[in-house]
């Protein structure tokens with residue numbers, strides 16, 4: 059499919075990535091419109107995280123193009139892509155476990171400010187100028203995630219579910235346009251998962267975000283996503299509404315194959 063309207067925030071065309079002889083992604087094309095909440099699903103090893111790694115500059119694509127906000131970002135370094143408006147969370151939580159909850163969010167503001175300064179002094183946002191203001195903004199984000207009460211706890215001492223929420227809070231500190239969430243509900247119980255999915259839907263509205271959400275459990279994404287892309291063995295095998303995806307024979311086969 060072709061991304062044709064001005065509403066497109068992310069446009070990936072024919073992106074491929076190989077690791078030695080293994081083709082982890084084969085000519086994947088997809089687009090995400092501004093404001094959409096899109097699911098990316100697929101069985102284990104389908105290439106979901108590899109696609110995130112290309113989108114965030116962890117690896118350059120072997121071929122193909124990645125356009126974010128009308129700018130080619132394929133092969134850019136992660137901090138530059140972050141500056142261009144893409145922030146992510148990781149499948150394996152990457153917090154500073156020996157730092158407080160508050161400092162984990164504050165450091166994200168500082169990192170963002172540092173790179174702003176590095177790339178352009180003139181574009182340094184005013185709100186990064188005062189430590190007190192950064193603390194306030196970090197606390198505001200923590201409140202949204204119901205983590206404000208634990209602001210001075212060590213991140214590593216928090217429950218697993220709260221650590222996952224803190225990771226998202228930290229990603230938001232970069233003020234992203236596009237938020238990439240890699241299995242944000244992994245390891246959560248059903249109640250935590252439901253709350254998190256509601257929170258994700260809510261922050262999309264509140265922060266005017268566009269979200270790409272990786273999940274290998276199909277039922278989780280069905281309720282919240284506008285559209286869903288399905289990867290299997292590095293190839294895009296389907297895209298469509300949750301209902302279309304649920305009834306797509308190729309998708310059913312891919313998932314049944316995994317269980318076999």
Ligand SMILES: Nc1ncnc2c1ncn2[C@@H]1O[C@H](COP(=O)(O)OP(=O)(O)OP(=O)(O)O)[C@@H](O)[C@H]1O
Nearest residue numbers: 077080082100101102103104105106107108109274
């Ligand atoms: N850095 C790497 N070096 C070698 N192979 C890799 C690398 N990263 C990913 N792969 C391989 O690429 C394929 C796709 O992996 P990827 O992690 O993207 O899948 P996934 O869909 O995210 O899977 P899961 O749901 O299990 O996390 C796998 O076969 C994986 O082993």
